[in-house]
Amino acid sequence: MKTLQPAPGVVAGHLAALPAFHGLPAADRERIAAESLLRLYGKGEALFRAGDPATVLVVLARGSVRVLRSRPDGHPKVVHLLTAPCLVAEVPILTGEPLPATAVCGEECVVVAIPRAVLVEAVRRDPELAMRLLGAVFERLQQLTRALAHHGQRGAAARVGAWLLGLAHDGGSGVLPAAKKDVADYLGLQPESFSRALAVLREEGAVDVTDESFRILDRTALEAVLKDAER
Amino acid sequence: MKTLQPAPGVVAGHLAALPAFHGLPAADRERIAAESLLRLYGKGEALFRAGDPATVLVVLARGSVRVLRSRPDGHPKVVHLLTAPCLVAEVPILTGEPLPATAVCGEECVVVAIPRAVLVEAVRRDPELAMRLLGAVFERLQQLTRALAHHGQRGAAARVGAWLLGLAHDGGSGVLPAAKKDVADYLGLQPESFSRALAVLREEGAVDVTDESFRILDRTALEAVLKDAER
DNA sequence: CGGCACATTGAGGTATGTCAATCTTAGTGG
DNA sequence: CCACTAAGATTGACATACCTCAATGTGCCG
Numbered sequence: 001m002k003t004l005q006p007a008p009g010v011v012a013g014h015l016a017a018l019p020a021f022h023g024l025p026a027a028d029r030e031r032i033a034a035e036s037l038l039r040l041y042g043k044g045e046a047l048f049r050a051g052d053p054a055t056v057l058v059v060l061a062r063g064s065v066r067v068l069r070s071r072p073d074g075h076p077k078v079v080h081l082l083t084a085p086c087l088v089a090e091v092p093i094l095t096g097e098p099l100p101a102t103a104v105c106g107e108e109c110v111v112v113a114i115p116r117a118v119l120v121e122a123v124r125r126d127p128e129l130a131m132r133l134l135g136a137v138f139e140r141l142q143q144l145t146r147a148l149a150h151h152g153q154r155g156a157a158a159r160v161g162a163w164l165l166g167l168a169h170d171g172g173s174g175v176l177p178a179a180k181k182d183v184a185d186y187l188g189l190q191p192e193s194f195s196r197a198l199a200v201l202r203e204e205g206a207v208d209v210t211d212e213s214f215r216i217l218d219r220t221a222l223e224a225v226l227k228d229a230e231r
Numbered sequence: 232m233k234t235l236q237p238a239p240g241v242v243a244g245h246l247a248a249l250p251a252f253h254g255l256p257a258a259d260r261e262r263i264a265a266e267s268l269l270r271l272y273g274k275g276e277a278l279f280r281a282g283d284p285a286t287v288l289v290v291l292a293r294g295s296v297r298v299l300r301s302r303p304d305g306h307p308k309v310v311h312l313l314t315a316p317c318l319v320a321e322v323p324i325l326t327g328e329p330l331p332a333t334a335v336c337g338e339e340c341v342v343v344a345i346p347r348a349v350l351v352e353a354v355r356r357d358p359e360l361a362m363r364l365l366g367a368v369f370e371r372l373q374q375l376t377r378a379l380a381h382h383g384q385r386g387a388a389a390r391v392g393a394w395l396l397g398l399a400h401d402g403g404s405g406v407l408p409a410a411k412k413d414v415a416d417y418l419g420l421q422p423e424s425f426s427r428a429l430a431v432l433r434e435e436g437a438v439d440v441t442d443e444s445f446r447i448l449d450r451t452a453l454e455a456v457l458k459d460a461e462r
Numbered sequence: 463c464g465g466c467a468c469a470t471t472g473a474g475g476t477a478t479g480t481c482a483a484t485c486t487t488a489g490t491g492g
Numbered sequence: 493c494c495a496c497t498a499a500g501a502t503t504g505a506c507a508t509a510c511c512t513c514a515a516t517g518t519g520c521c522g
Contacts, residue, residue, distance in 0.1 A: 069380040072393035072457040077383040079376045095362070095369045101376065130361065131326070137368060138326045144375040145310045145332065149300040151382045152308040152419050154511080156478070162303035181500065188383050193478055195502055226303040385479080387510075412468065421511060426470055463522105470517075479508075486501070492494090 001045060004038045004110075011038055014061035014112050017085040020132040028129075032122050037113045047088065047103040047111065054099050056113040058088040063109030066182050068102045076102070078186040080143075081177040084109070087136050093119065094133065106178050151188050155229030156197040159187055161222050164207060164214060172216035176209075201225065232276060235269040235341075242269055245292035245343050248316040251363040259360075263353050268344045278319065278334040278342065285330055287344040289319040294340030297413050299333045307333070309417040311374075312408040315340070318367050324350065325364065337409045382419050386460030387428040390418050392453050395438060395445060403447035407440075432456065 011033035015021040021029055037056075041047060047058055047065060060082060067080035067088070079101065082088060092099050093116055123130045146166065153159045168174045176183055184194035201207045206222040208215045216222060242264035246252040252260055268287075272278060278289055278296060291313060298311035298319070310332065313319060323330050324347055354361045377397065384390045399405045407414055415425035432438045437453040439446045447453060 069376050071380050071384045072389055073384060073460055074458065077380045079379050091365070091369050091372055095365050097369055100373055134322070134326050137372075138322050138328055141322055141368075141372065141375070142331055144372070144379065145300050148310050148375065148379055148382070149302050149308045151379070152416070153302045153304060154477085158303055179500070185383070190479055191501075192480085192503085196478090199502085227305065229304055385509085410468070422469075423471085423512085424510060427510095430470085465522085466520085468517105468519085470515105472515085473513090475510105475512075477508105477510085480506080482504085482506105484501100484503080486499100488497100488499085490495100490497075492496095 001042075002040045004040055006038045011036060011112055014038075014085070014110070015059060017061070018059065018087065020087065020129070020136050023132060024126065024129060028122065028126060032114060032118060033112070035115065035118045039111045039113055041105045041109040041111060043105055043107050045105050045109075047105065047109075048099050049102045050100060052099045054089065054092040054096060054116065056115050057090060057093045057119050058103070059112040059114065060084040060086050060088055061110040061112055063111075064106040064177050065103050065109065066106055066178055066186075068104065069100070078178075078182050081183065081186050083175075083177045087133075090133060090136055091140075106182065147186075153226075153229060155225075156187075156189055156193050157200045158226045158229035159189070160194065160197040161201055161206065161225050163187060164201075164216065165219075165222065168214075168216050172219070173213065174215075175213045232273075233271045235271055237269045242267060242343055245269075245316070245341070246290060248292070249290065249318065249367075251318065251360070251367050254363060255357065255360060259353065259357060263345060263349060264343070266346065266349045270342045270344055272336045272340045272342060274336055274338050276336050276340075278336065278340075279330050280333045281331060283330045285320065285323040285327060285347060287346050288321060288324045288350050289334070290343040290345065291315045291317050291319055292341040292343055294342075295337040295408050296334050296340065297337055297409055297417075299335065300331070309409075309413050312414065312417050314406075314408045318364075321364060321367055322371075337413065378417075384457075384460060386456075387418075387420055387424050388431040389457045389460035390420070391425065391428040392432055392437065392456050394418060395432075395447065396450075396453065399445075399447050403450070404444065405446075406444045 012026070012030045015029050015033060050069070062084045064084065065082045065088060066078050067082065068076040069079045071077050088103055089099055150159055150162050153162065164174070178186070180194060181191045184191045187194065189197070198209050201222070202209065204221050204225060206216070206218050206225060208217055243257070243261045246260050246264060281300070293315045295315065296313045296319060297309050298313065299307040300310045302308050319334055320330055381390055381393050384393065411425060412422045415422045418425065420428070429440050432453070433440065435452050435456060437447070437449050437456060439448055
């Protein structure tokens with residue numbers, strides 16, 4: 001981890017990329033930026049670990065992160081796949097609880113670290129910010145319950161397909177937010193099963209996956225696969 | 232659904248049972264209570280359905296509820312099992328989003344319905360209440376990520392055992408929060424598999440399950456089952 | 463008392479995990 | 493700049509845990 005000395009306005013610009021801070025008056029954003037730190041993490045480095053005290057709100061400005069949690073057997077499981085720009089661990093920061101999970105960089109990451117005290121002060125000054133942060137929390141909850149519902153889906157291809165549908169941009173294309181190995185774990189599959197599921201979807205002509213990016217070729221065929229996984 | 236005419240102090244008493252409202256001055260609690268409705272729902276009735284506007288905060292004072300969400304194939308999946316006293320759908324209320332899931336009573340339920348305007352006003356008057364509500368949100372997120380991590384666990388018995396451990400009171404005993412059919416769905420299992428998993432844990436001497444209640448007899452044996460489900 | 467939903471137990475099929483080999487890609491150092 | 497190494501991705505063969513179907517038992521509500 002390296003702490004950077006940013007040119008003026010850079011940090012505030014990173015904050016402006018997020019819905020939670022975009023609506024804020026520019027002056028407030030710059031005030032927060034001035035009291036925050038800009039950090040660079042290498043691939044595989046941990047932003048924080050489970051049990052750490054929640055000292056800063058992590059704003060992921062560039063890069064991607066996977067969030068891990070222990071299974072009953074002790075092995076870690078991927079519970080979030082995050083891509084910049086986004087917030088990380090916003091709820092524990094607000095409540096002051098210790099962090100319940102570990103976050104690891106999937107690539108080189110640029111992070112704005114907002115000290116808890118600065119955030120709390122900003123929320124006190126502008127209650128609207130609190131509501132905007134709650135919006136982010138709502139999104140997170142939505143993602144989690146959707147993920148949970150999808151885990152119950154029989155048929156690996158159906159799970160993968162549903163996930164791709166949710167991930168696709170309007171044009172039907174998108175980028176995998178992590179290595180296939182980690183995506184597989186996130187979806188509750190072995191890497192081999194994930195690979196085979198992609199192969200099935202490809203053979204159906206539903207999607208095209210090359211390297212890190214994908215494109216939905218036939219939405220109808222894809223939705224057919226989801227329904228076909230009877231239950 | 233029936234709206235009740237409670238004796239004075241009854242509704243405020245229901246609110247006091249929750250951490251989020253317990254710390255509040257009694258006068259504030261009674262003010263909220265005075266502007267809320269006390270309702271009675273029958274077994275199988277829906278508190279709300281996915282897509283409904285978020286008009287009231289539901290405080291579950293008595294009974295139990297299952298929260299459902301659609302899978303990719305369209306079939307519903309249980310994503311929460313809630314037991315009184317607790318809050319239901321607190322985040323959508325705060326953000327004003329439409330409700331993303333459906334809630335169904337597992338038995339006869341008593342509910343305090345706090346209109347959104349009343350809640351917002353109470354939060355404005357006492358910011359401390361907002362932080363307490365956030366505490367509840369934190370708990371909910373915790374439960375969800377834990378559930379997600381557990382779903383990746385191989386071995387039905389291990390998943391069930393881990394869940395029982397998290398559910399058990401200090402004495403090692405507890406009550407199943409729903410019919411076995413719904414618990415099974417929540418854990419991502421067929422009812423038959425859930426039944427067999429319980430049978431395994433019983434034969435190991437780890438737990439005793441009779442009807443609706445259970446007791447952890449041998450925590451060490453149970454933890455052994457969790458680890459044994461190698462991966 | 464009868465009907466229905468839920469729970470349990472048994473038998474058998476299948477999707478997915480596991481193990482193993484090959485191939486590709488990226489990162490490292492000469 | 494290229495060879496070397498290691499990690500990830502893919503494909504195949506096999507094993508197994510869970511789902512499915514079916515039958516029986518049990519409690520609850522009409």
